[in-house]
Structure formats: structure tokens, C-alpha cells
Amino acid sequence: MDAHSETAPTGAVAAPRASWAILAVCCLAQFMVVLDISIVNIALPSMQDDLGMSAGGLQWVINAYTLAFAGLLLFGGRAADLFGRRRVFIFGLAVFTLASLGGGFAQTEVQLIIARAAQGLGGAVLAPATLSLLMTSFAEGRERTRALGAWGATAASGGAFGTVLGGVLTDVADWRWVLFVNVPIGVVLIGAARMVLVESRGQISRLRDLDMPGTVAVTGGLVLVVYAIVRTESTSWTSPLTLGMLVGGLVLLGGFVAIEATSANPLVPLGIFRFPGIAVANMIAAVLGAGMFAVLFFLTLYLQRVQGFSPLRAGIAMLPMPVSIIVASQVVTRLIGRTGPRPLVVVGVVIGAAGQFWMTGISAGSSYWVDVFGPIALMALGVGTVMVAMVTAATSGVPMHMAGLASGLINTGRQIGAAVGLAVVTTLAENRTSSRVSQGVALPDALTSGYSLGLLIAACVFVVGLPLALLLPRRRGPVVPVPVPPGPSDGEPLAVAEGAQV
Numbered sequence: 001m002d003a004h005s006e007t008a009p010t011g012a013v014a015a016p017r018a019s020w021a022i023l024a025v026c027c028l029a030q031f032m033v034v035l036d037i038s039i040v041n042i043a044l045p046s047m048q049d050d051l052g053m054s055a056g057g058l059q060w061v062i063n064a065y066t067l068a069f070a071g072l073l074l075f076g077g078r079a080a081d082l083f084g085r086r087r088v089f090i091f092g093l094a095v096f097t098l099a100s101l102g103g104g105f106a107q108t109e110v111q112l113i114i115a116r117a118a119q120g121l122g123g124a125v126l127a128p129a130t131l132s133l134l135m136t137s138f139a140e141g142r143e144r145t146r147a148l149g150a151w152g153a154t155a156a157s158g159g160a161f162g163t164v165l166g167g168v169l170t171d172v173a174d175w176r177w178v179l180f181v182n183v184p185i186g187v188v189l190i191g192a193a194r195m196v197l198v199e200s201r202g203q204i205s206r207l208r209d210l211d212m213p214g215t216v217a218v219t220g221g222l223v224l225v226v227y228a229i230v231r232t233e234s235t236s237w238t239s240p241l242t243l244g245m246l247v248g249g250l251v252l253l254g255g256f257v258a259i260e261a262t263s264a265n266p267l268v269p270l271g272i273f274r275f276p277g278i279a280v281a282n283m284i285a286a287v288l289g290a291g292m293f294a295v296l297f298f299l300t301l302y303l304q305r306v307q308g309f310s311p312l313r314a315g316i317a318m319l320p321m322p323v324s325i326i327v328a329s330q331v332v333t334r335l336i337g338r339t340g341p342r343p344l345v346v347v348g349v350v351i352g353a354a355g356q357f358w359m360t361g362i363s364a365g366s367s368y369w370v371d372v373f374g375p376i377a378l379m380a381l382g383v384g385t386v387m388v389a390m391v392t393a394a395t396s397g398v399p400m401h402m403a404g405l406a407s408g409l410i411n412t413g414r415q416i417g418a419a420v421g422l423a424v425v426t427t428l429a430e431n432r433t434s435s436r437v438s439q440g441v442a443l444p445d446a447l448t449s450g451y452s453l454g455l456l457i458a459a460c461v462f463v464v465g466l467p468l469a470l471l472l473p474r475r476r477g478p479v480v481p482v483p484v485p486p487g488p489s490d491g492e493p494l495a496v497a498e499g500a501q502v
Contacts, residue, residue, distance in 0.1 A: 026130040027154040033123040034158030042166035043175035068120025070415035071219030077128030086197040089129040096122030097186030104179040149333030152388035167315015211267035217256035224249030229423040276473040281394035285413030290421025291462035320377040328384030341389035345469040352382020356459035364444040429454035
């Protein structure tokens with residue numbers, strides 16, 4: 001990490017030309033991180049065949065990444081604020097790039113899962129820095145809204161584009177290239193970051209000033225909860241081991257809250273939840289993550305295992321998703337200044353849920369154009385709408401010294417939802433498939449029955465976003481400054497809506 005880079009005040013806003021170069025670097029980095037959550041989905045059958053992976057191991061190729069990502073995002077976001085965003089951004093890029101290289105060379109199931117966890121670590125450090133860099137490079141108002149719209153579209157479409165790119169790479173080259181592809185992108189981004197990004201002033205310079213007890217507690221708690229859920233594939237929900245892990249995980253998460261309330265340098269200063277919108281937006285993010293990533297997981301398996309699509313054809317079949325997300329995000333970026341985020345989140349949840357419920361009608365003999373194309377295009381319109389509006393609601397008015405934390409929270413909410421939701425839904429879907437096979441049902445029909453159940457549960461979870469959206473603050477009125485306790489190096493006040501509850 002470059003300790004001698006140029007420094008700038010934490011709240012400095014870049015010149016117009018420089019700021020848009022920063023936007024390009026940040027969006028590409030965020031795209032790479034989110035892409036990697038889904039790019040391996042399309043290659044899962046090939047990975048399983050090549051490495052002889054078990055069904056549980058296959059799920060951990062996804063969960064190792066999402067768990068490390070979710071558990072360490074708050075750490076990464078806080079580290080960006082405390083040590084300097086450029087420095088942390090480049091460090092995260094380096095870890096992510098090296099882990100991708102290691103994963104591409106993996107020869108066993110264990111090696112691949114470890115590499116995926118290391119990628120999650122790099123992504124957890126990198127992703128919050130991308131959003132906090134944007135928040136400190138664009139003045140609040142129209143320019144920041146446009147930048148956040150671009151970032152939101154990148155974050156939402158990256159997961160969907162991953163299935164397309166994964167299909168191309170798996171079919172044309174080999175499944176290993178879904179990991180190798182990150183290496184040249186990472187190298188180019190490191191060079192661009194050193195040229196374009198200007199270092200913000202860190203608030204501390206010593207590793208021991210980070211909240212390591214809080215980091216260990218939140219990461220350990222998440223891992224135990226998700227692992228307990230995954231284990232129900234082979235043990236019952238009421239077994240002593242499963243219950244013990246669940247209780248242990250919840251105790252650690254409760255301990256995390258207690259640590260944050262008393263720590264001198266908390267990972268998550270609890271006062272951040274006084275700001276309107278941030279808590280609700282994070283709950284919506286969890287719902288969005290659970291619903292969207294379950295769809296990506298089940299549809300890619302359905303298209304290949306049941307419909308017999310090649311990885312390339314399956315990837316192309318998912319193309320309506322990123323296209324719809326991009327279209328929706330562009331429309332929302334133009335509307336949100338007039339409507340505020342709440343009505344757009346409501347509309348997005350309704351549209352997305354409608355597409356998901358339509359998707360549950362798949363069968364072994366379904367038509368792609370009727371039962372897949374239409375539902376995923378409709379769902380993606382809803383996801384793109386919710387994503388941009390949700391990010392705006394969560395970050396609007398946040399003081400600069402908490403920019404990394406706010407971005408870490410919104411990413412954490414989405415990834416926790418993805419990890420926990422995927423663990424629950426896949427376990428229930430696999431149980432349904434096993435039950436149908438034991439009843440003598442043909443394998444394609446049994447698989448489809450399980451996938452359909454998983455999609456139905458994901459749709460029901462997505463609907464929970466509707467009452468949550470109604471809890472978001474109404475459209476902001478005239479902006480007035482509300483004094484907040486200054487951070488160690490930033491006393492910048494937070495602007496909130498007049499009359500907002502803080």
C-alpha cells in the first residue's frame with residue numbers, strides 16, 4: 001500500500017473531469033466485485049464435474065465468498081474511513097486479484113473454497129471504498145445522484161452480467177476463466193487507481209485502533225448462523241448441533257452490539273442509525289439480496305440441468321436481466337430528484353415480486369420465452385428500480401467521516417440477505433427434490449419441483465420489502481444542517497430533511 005500518496009481533506013470534492021474518472025474506476029471495481037458473486041453460478045456444473053464436488057461443497061463455492069464478503073464488509077468500510085480510501089481501495093484490489101489467480105489454479109474442492117473466501121475478503125475491503133470515494137468526490141445534489149445512479153446500476157447489473165460472462169468463458173475456454181478473468185482487470189484497475197484517485201485523510205494510522213473484537217464477533221456470528229442452516233441438509237433443524245450453532249451465532253451477534261455500544265473506536269458507531277432511512281434501507285437491501293441471488297442460483301441450474309442448455313446458451317438466456325436493470329436504473333436516476341426514493345422502492349418491489357411469482361410456474365417442459373424470459377425481465381426492472389432508490393435513501397446526507405461505514409452497511413445488508421437466504425432456500429429446495437426422487441418422480445421433474453419451491457420462497461421474501469419501503473422517510477424537504485458529533489478528523493454536519501426524526 002502506498003503510504004506516500006497525496007492526501008486531501010476527507011470531505012474534498014474532486015474537479016469535474018477528475019471526478020468522472022474516479023466514477024469510472026469505482027464503478028468498474030464494484031462491477032468486478034459483484035460480478036464475482038454470480039459469475040461462478042453458471043460454471044457450477046462444470047466445477048462439480050471437474051473437481052468431483054459434493055452438493056454441499058458446490059453451495060460453499062457461493063457461500064464462502066458471500067460469507068467472507070458479508071462478515072467483513074463493515075470492517076472494510078470502517079478501514080476505508082480510518083486509513084484512507086485510496087490506500088484501502090488498492091489493498092482490496094490486490095487481495096481480490098491474487099485470490100482470483102489462486103482460485104483459477106485450484107485442484108481440489110477445499111482449495112477452491114479457500115480461494116473464494118479470500119476473494120470475499122478482498123471484495124469486502126474494496127466494495128465500501130468504491131462508494132465512499134464517490135460520496136467524497138461528488139457534492140451532494142444532482143451530480144452525486146447521477147454518480148450513485150451509475151454505481152447502483154453497476155452493483156445491480158453486475159450480478160446478472162456475471163451469468164452471461166460466466167457462460168461465455170465456461171463454454172469457450174474453461175470454468176477456471178471465470179476466476180482468471182479478474183486478474184487482468186485487477187491489474188489495470190490498480191494502475192488506474194494510482195493515477196486517478198487522491199488519498200483522503202485517514203482518521204487513525206494504527207491497526208490496533210480498529211475494532212477487532214467487533215469484527216471477530218460479527219463475522220463469527222454470521223458464519224455460525226449460515227453454517228447451521230446449511231447443515232440442515234444432513235441434520236434436522238432441531239438437532240443439538242444445529243441449535244447449538246444457531247444459539248452461538250446469535251450470542252456472538254448480540255455480543256457485537258454490546259461491543260459497539262462500549263468500544264472507543266466501534267466498527268459500527270450505533271449513532272449512525274439515528275439518521276433517517278439508513279436502518280430501513282439496510283433491511284430492504286437484505287430482502288433484495290435474498291430474493292435476487294436465489295433466482296440467479298436456481299435459474300442457472302434449471303437451465304442447464306433441466307433444460308439442457310450449454311453454459312454459453314444459459315448465460316445468454318440470462319441477458320434480459322442486466323439489460324432491464326440498466327434501463328430501470330437510468331429511469332430512476334432521472335425521477336428520484338422529483339419523487340424521492342420511497343415511492344420508487346414501493347413500485348420496484350411490486351414489479352420485482354410480480355416477476356418472481358410468475359417465475360415459480362416453471363416445469364420440466366416450460367418454454368423459455370414464456371416462463372423464463374418474461375419473468376426475469378420483469379423482475380430485473382423491479383430490482384434495478386429498488387437498487388438505485390435504496391442506495392440513495394441509505395447514503396443521502398451521511399457525513400463524510402461515515403461515508404465508508406454507510407456504504408459498508410448497505411453492502412453488508414445485501415450480502416447477509418444473500419448468504420442467509422441462499423442457505424435457507426437451497427436447503428429447502430434440495431429436501432423437496434430428494435423427497436420427490438424417493439417417490440419415484442423423474443429427476444428433471446424432481447429438480448424442477450425443488451427449484452420452483454426455492455423461487456416461490458424467494459418471491460415471498462422479496463414481498464417483505466413492500467411494508468419496509470413504506471417505512472422510508474418521505475421525500476426530503478428543504479435541507480438543513482443537523483449538528484452531529486464530529487469524527488476524529490471530520491466535523492462536517494449531516495444535512496437531513498426538515499422535520500426528519502433523528
